[in-house]
């Protein structure tokens with residue numbers, strides 16, 4: 121019996137030993153297998169982080185379904201009356217398009233500037249009925265006595281033609297009417313046209329200097345007191361230049377009124393022109409400097425700078441405008457200084473013109489709001505006052521209501 125128990129114990133021990141050996145061998149084999157988890161030294165990760173791969177991922181990696189969504193949702197491709205599965209999200213494409221439109225506002229193509237004055241001639245109706253028609257009626261009288269000539273003089277003075285120019289015109293008309301003898305309406309019209317055109321002058325260069333030269337853009341400073349339409353004119357002038365094929369940068373150097381910069385930026389955005397602006401109340405000269413710098417960097421043709429023209433004191437104005445000009449000239453010469461005057465202010469406008477002319481060298485005049493006045497003669501008096509040509513006239517609040525000034529077309533509009 122003891123032998124049997126001994127044999128069983130030996131057998132159990134032997135089985136246990138064999139089993140232990142088999143299990144531990146299996147475990148060792150399992151531990152020898154490589155781990156499936158990545159390690160910090162895995163080369164794949166730094167490879168994937170290479171900038172080239174981030175910049176230009178393979179086409180397949182860019183959500184291949186994405187381009188199909190807007191296409192299927194486009195009204196052109198959707199069959200009318202068919203409830204397509206893609207149409208289940210009608211708002212999505214609309215929203216995408218609305219967002220896109222908001223992000224990139226449509227750039228307008230302004231109307232060409234040639235012939236604008238002719239197109240807008242009816243806007244001069246108030247000046248036409250007093251100045252143009254008034255003079256023609258007086259000159260058509262059977263007898264041109266002293267009283268009639270005095271009335272002609274009065275008409276010219278009321279229309280702001282100015283004393284000197286009025287005298288010159290009346291003298292010339294008296295002589296020519298005497299020589300002419302009998303007068304037909306056509307002859308009278310022709311006579312008056314010639315004399316008015318002569319007074320305005322056809323010799324002066326009325327183009328706005330806006331052509332790029334050397335490495336830099338042409339720089340145009342727009343000056344004038346607040347409220348005359350200076351900011352609006354700068355915006356409209358950007359359109360005139362863009363219409364004529366120029367690339368423009370705007371400088372919102374009127375930092376006095378925050379809305380002025382917003383207003384200018386909106387004008388710029390409409391024609392795709394960049395607007396450089398500074399903080400409200402900031403230094404106008406610094407904004408003007410930055411605008412020209414931007415214009416050089418962008419390689420544009422023209423930089424238009426809307427300046428702040430507060431007429432508190434002449435000294436203040438002189439300091440401010442003088443500084444703007446000096447600072448801008450660090451980049452190169454200023455090509456044009458346009459003085460904006462409100463035609464409806466009459467003599468007051470002439471006083472402003474005198475003050476500005478003492479501060480900066482004005483190279484051109486912009487007369488705004490000629491649509492709202494019977495005093496079209498201011499074109500003549502302001503030119504005489506400053507010895508500088510009127511280059512542009514404002515004939516309304518519309519975006520394309522700023523016209524290059526043409527003496528012949530202007531007089532034709534006055535005479536009807």
Ligand SMILES: Nc1nc2c(ncn2[C@@H]2O[C@H](COP(=O)(O)OP(=O)(O)OP(=O)(O)O)[C@@H](O)[C@H]2O)c(=O)[nH]1
Nearest residue numbers: 346347348349350351352380488489514515516517
């Ligand atoms: N009828 C008419 N209105 C004009 C003309 N030009 C400008 N205006 C209006 O004049 C008003 C004043 O224009 P702004 O451009 O804001 O004047 P501003 O001189 O820049 O004034 P600040 O921005 O305060 O410096 C606006 O309502 C313009 O629409 C024009 O030729 N005809």
